Amino acid sequence: MAASELYTKYARVWIPDAEEVWKSAELLKDYKAGDVWLKLRLEDGTDLDYQLDPKTKQLPHLRNPDILVGENDLTALSYLHEPAVLHNLKVRFIDSKLIYTYCGIVLVAINPYEQLPIYGEDIINAYSGQNMGDMDPHIFAVAEEAYKQMARDERNQSIIVSGESGAGKTVSAKYAMRYFATVSGSASEANVEEKVLASNPIMESIGNAKTTRNDNSSRFGKYIEIGFDKKYHITGANMRTYLLEKSRVVFQAEEERNYHIFYQLCASASLPEFKTLKLVTASKFRYTNLGGNPVIDGVDDAKEMLTTRQACTLLGINESYQMGVFRILAGILHLGNVEFKDRDADSCIIPPNHDPLCIFCDLMGVSYEDMAHWLCHRKLATATETYIKPISRLQATNARDALAKHIYANLFNWIVDNVNR
Numbered sequence: 001m002a003a004s005e006l007y008t009k010y011a012r013v014w015i016p017d018a019e020e021v022w023k024s025a026e027l028l029k030d031y032k033a034g035d036v037w038l039k040l041r042l043e044d045g046t047d048l049d050y051q052l053d054p055k056t057k058q059l060p061h062l063r064n065p066d067i068l069v070g071e072n073d074l075t076a077l078s079y080l081h082e083p084a085v086l087h088n089l090k091v092r093f094i095d096s097k098l099i100y101t102y103c104g105i106v107l108v109a110i111n112p113y114e115q116l117p118i119y120g121e122d123i124i125n126a127y128s129g130q131n132m133g134d135m136d137p138h139i140f141a142v143a144e145e146a147y148k149q150m151a152r153d154e155r156n157q158s159i160i161v162s163g164e165s166g167a168g169k170t171v172s173a174k175y176a177m178r179y180f181a182t183v184s185g186s187a188s189e190a191n192v193e194e195k196v197l198a199s200n201p202i203m204e205s206i207g208n209a210k211t212t213r214n215d216n217s218s219r220f221g222k223y224i225e226i227g228f229d230k231k232y233h234i235t236g237a238n239m240r241t242y243l244l245e246k247s248r249v250v251f252q253a254e255e256e257r258n259y260h261i262f263y264q265l266c267a268s269a270s271l272p273e274f275k276t277l278k279l280v281t282a283s284k285f286r287y288t289n290l291g292g293n294p295v296i297d298g299v300d301d302a303k304e305m306l307t308t309r310q311a312c313t314l315l316g317i318n319e320s321y322q323m324g325v326f327r328i329l330a331g332i333l334h335l336g337n338v339e340f341k342d343r344d345a346d347s348c349i350i351p352p353n354h355d356p357l358c359i360f361c362d363l364m365g366v367s368y369e370d371m372a373h374w375l376c377h378r379k380l381a382t383a384t385e386t387y388i389k390p391i392s393r394l395q396a397t398n399a400r401d402a403l404a405k406h407i408y409a410n411l412f413n414w415i416v417d418n419v420n421r
Contacts, residue, residue: 007031012063014083022083072137074103100137107142111168119175124182139172143179151232166214174200184234196237198311199419205308206412210257215296219245238420249408250401252291262288265329267301277330278359287336317418328411331363332404340393347390348376
């Protein structure tokens with residue numbers, strides 16, 4: 001049976017729409033080979049003459065029978081194409097409040113942008129030991145399948161979490177890790193599974209930021225490797241990171257934020273141990289106020305700082321090292337407030353005893369004179385000689401920002417290395 005023979009009277013199709021992307025319509029007469037127009041009726045009762053593409057003669061996508069709409073596995077649909085996939089996901093999400101749908105062994109997740117009560121320990125226990133198709137689609141089902149296949153085949157397993165910004169990748173990975181930590185336990189009394197989960201608040205504080213599409217967007221890629229022993233207990237974890245967005249340290253678009261850790265620091269400025277950091281509110285630092293909105297509704301940055309510090313302690317980063325990290329982070333904030341004044345078109349200076357630079361130098365343990373000089377000059381080396389050349393105010397500003405990005409990137413890598421220990 002040719003596909004075109006399915007386009008008979010009362011057959012339902014999907015047609016492109018500028019506002020809704022796809023609209024459903026019903027054929028009012030049979031399609032015959034060579035027809036360039038289809039007589040359609042939209043769901044609102046409007047009749048429409050739909051012209052086929054004169055070059056391709058491509059017929060519109062057929063719609064699935066109503067009995068199949070809402071299936072928990074997209075591969076069960078008679079027609080699997082873009083409008084069918086989107087409509088099925090929409091029906092499950094809007095009508096049934098279900099955010100998960102299978103497509104074979106792939107789990108499709110819709111970010112509901114709210115906390116759902118479907119990740120508790122009772123839910124984990126319900127999915128533990130079950131086959132993937134026996135329960136409703138869930139991130140725990142995917143995690144259980146990987147865990148079960150690792151145990152059965154004694155082979156490494158990988159879960160790839162992908163999607164656009166704001167899709168929920170960070171949270172999905174976090175729930176998968178929580179599942180493994182709960183069902184496997186640790187091989188010793190050292191609470192290894194707690195340490196594995198403790199890496200999340202640390203990495204989110206230094207690697208996540210608010211964007212226009214997501215309040216907690218990961219600005220780096222990561223590969224997390226969780227190790228198990230012969231009894232399938234967690235023995236430890238290792239993280240590799242990729243492509244940190246260093247530019248965010250010195251620039252944020254409107255309504256966006258820098259990395260969370262900077263706002264957590266500023267929100268905790270009144271703590272006695274932070275007095276030497278000379279911190280003020282985030283709106284007073286250039287690097288934390290470029291987006292114009294340093295606050296996330298519903299997020300308590302001071303409370304998040306407490307969570308970050310507790311996670312650091314759990315992972316063996318002691319108070320001394322933590323304060324060293326906070327000194328560097330505060331130094332970056334003060335460096336961003338350093339200003340340059342034109343001396344002439346090709347050179348600039350930093351005013352004497354410039355407060356932001358004084359604080360930066362004090363926190364970083366470097367000489368004020370050296371920093372003031374080298375932020376406004378550069379060294380050129382030839383085969384025989386070395387020249388020291390002044391730079392313009394714009395070049396000095398770019399050099400300041402480059403230094404801030406370099407310091408942050410190195411600090412980020414140091415923290416990742418310590419989390420992995």
